[in-house]
Amino acid sequence: MNKFKDAEHLFRLAAVFLIGAIAFLVLRSFLVPRSFGQYGHYRGKAFVEIAALPVSYAGHQVCEGCHTDVLDVKSKGVHKGVACESCHGPLAKHADDPASVQPVKLDTAKLCVRCHEANIAKPKNFPQVASEDHSGGAACNSCHQPHSPAMIAGGSQ
Amino acid sequence: MNITRRQLLILLPAAAIAWEHILAGTPEASPNYNMTGHWWGMLMDITKCIGCGSCARACQLENHVPDGYYRTWVERYHVTDWALEYPKVDSPEGGKNGFPAAVEAGGKNFFVPKMCNQCADSPCTQVCPVGATFVSPDGVVLVDQKYCLGCRYCVQACPYGCRFINPQTKTANKCTLCYHRITKGLTTACSEVCPTGTRQLADLKNPNDPIHEFLKTHSVQVLKPHLATRSKCFYYGLDGSVR
Numbered sequence: 355m356n357k358f359k360d361a362e363h364l365f366r367l368a369a370v371f372l373i374g375a376i377a378f379l380v381l382r383s384f385l386v387p388r389s390f391g392q393y394g395h396y397r398g399k400a401f402v403e404i405a406a407l408p409v410s411y412a413g414h415q416v417c418e419g420c421h422t423d424v425l426d427v428k429s430k431g432v433h434k435g436v437a438c439e440s441c442h443g444p445l446a447k448h449a450d451d452p453a454s455v456q457p458v459k460l461d462t463a464k465l466c467v468r469c470h471e472a473n474i475a476k477p478k479n480f481p482q483v484a485s486e487d488h489s490g491g492a493a494c495n496s497c498h499q500p501h502s503p504a505m506i507a508g509g510s511q
Numbered sequence: 512m513n514i515t516r517r518q519l520l521i522l523l524p525a526a527a528i529a530w531e532h533i534l535a536g537t538p539e540a541s542p543n544y545n546m547t548g549h550w551w552g553m554l555m556d557i558t559k560c561i562g563c564g565s566c567a568r569a570c571q572l573e574n575h576v577p578d579g580y581y582r583t584w585v586e587r588y589h590v591t592d593w594a595l596e597y598p599k600v601d602s603p604e605g606g607k608n609g610f611p612a613a614v615e616a617g618g619k620n621f622f623v624p625k626m627c628n629q630c631a632d633s634p635c636t637q638v639c640p641v642g643a644t645f646v647s648p649d650g651v652v653l654v655d656q657k658y659c660l661g662c663r664y665c666v667q668a669c670p671y672g673c674r675f676i677n678p679q680t681k682t683a684n685k686c687t688l689c690y691h692r693i694t695k696g697l698t699t700a701c702s703e704v705c706p707t708g709t710r711q712l713a714d715l716k717n718p719n720d721p722i723h724e725f726l727k728t729h730s731v732q733v734l735k736p737h738l739a740t741r742s743k744c745f746y747y748g749l750d751g752s753v754r
Binding site: 435 | 544546558560561562563569572573587588589609616642643644647648655656687690691697698700703705707
């Protein structure tokens with residue numbers, strides 16, 4: 355009975371497979387990040403990295419902490435729902451270091467028309483003007499107070 | 512110290528488990544942020560949208576989006592009553608610099624802000640071959656910039672066209688719902704600057720969030736509901752012609 359006389363070939367083959375499987379498992383344990391699979395089929399640390407990105411817009415609550423005078427004016431007018439950085443731009447750096455980072459002065463002739471230039475697609479109840487007819491390119495703040503845009507007393511109109 | 516063979520055999524697996532735990536390390540906790548306590552979404556009240564493009568500008572500045580690419584943008588629709596299915600849509604530079612006066616009179620005109628819909632069953636995360644994009648436990652679809660290969664499968668899979676390949680990093684990029692802001696207790700950059708309150712960040716797990724009252728009392732719709740993506744971007748006042 356010499357049915358299994360070449361069985362050592364199978365053992366050698368099995369040894370090769372075993373070494374391959376061990377090499378795979380060892381390499382895998384080094385190459386797959388530790389946090390992979392922590393929450394699902396992705397790297398758990400990815401959240402931490404994305405959440406750690408810096409913020410550019412400080413948020414109106416931060417502005418209101420110092421600029422209470424502006425808040426008092428703004429909260430009485432129709433612009434009360436408009437956040438500071440909606441017009442003034444991202445100012446987290448100014449909030450972190452108010453002395454060295456100063457916001458730029460805004461040109462109201464360009465700024466206000468972003469929202470208030472008449473356009474057929476705007477909601478009908480939103481205040482709109484055809485700026486060319488309305489003011490002819492004059493700065494809006496010569497008649498309106500931007501933080502509470504009712505007419506300034508003694509304005510040109 | 513004498514350890515018998517039997518004791519060693521018991522100790523070895525315990526040591527292996529302990530070593531595994533040491534290698535895994537402690538997950539870096541975001542202070543005061545509980546990931547399982549939130550389920551983020553967005554509310555778009557398009558009856559209020561004035562197409563000022565503040566959202567698109569703020570998004571670019573907050574997230575350093577390259578010119579010509581958009582994580583959020585505003586579309587202007589022009590629909591006539593005899594061609595409801597064929598709206599004319601324009602979005603010059605994503606609406607970042609506002610919209611020119613409409614050339615065609617008549618019909619219905621309105622703005623629609625668009626962004627990642629933060630789908631709970633998102634097609635884009637299902638196609639990723641390497642696990643670089645995922646829905647986080649708090650319901651935000653994110654991209655792991657270190658793991659992404661830039662294969663573009665997700666860009667093709669998104670039915671809303673909200674993904675792009677960042678030309679600088681050559682990886683997939685999209686709206687993160689300002690994950691770096693909302694985990695710090697701030698709102699998204701687009702919601703922060705929206706002057707009319709069209710965009711409102713919504714935490715669907717927070718019982719005090721005004722979204723619940725809004726959803727109870729208003730008819731809202733999501734984009735492409737037939738795709739069953741379980742979008743969490745709720746539109747109020749959405750016209751049937753919007754795609």
